[in-house]
Amino acid sequence: MSLQNNGKQKSLKRRFLLILGATTFVFILALGLMIMFWSQMPLQLTKWQRIAFGSLVIIYAVLRFSRLFKKDPDEE
Template sequence: MLQNNKKQKSLNRRFLLILGAAAFVCFLVLGLMIIFWAKLPLDMPQYQRWIFGGVIIIYSIVRFSRLLKKEPDEE
């Protein structure tokens, strides 16, 4: 019989993982909408929309990477 030495994540940790993944998807979609959706009512020139959307996408990636980073007490 195989033994699995990994601990199961707590309910609180799993909830925060799901919530963080949902926030990642929302920020990613928001950034893409700002960049590519021309009818979005923002009073900005196109280059500012690219910069603003890019910053939001970078922020979502940073949030997701911090979400997946293993904490020292979970090793």
């Protein structure tokens, strides 16, 4: 097993949340790409509206993923 944080392993809760967050990131990213490029999706939007909405969803996914690595003050 690899040790992190000066010899301390991540807690079970922290590992679970990392896996759950990574899975959520993949699904939200896939949703954004589906909105942008899947023309058969039942959304009544123009091409530019699809690209804009899909881009916003992808940006949201990236922001959620970046918050996974923010350290809580009480976990030190």
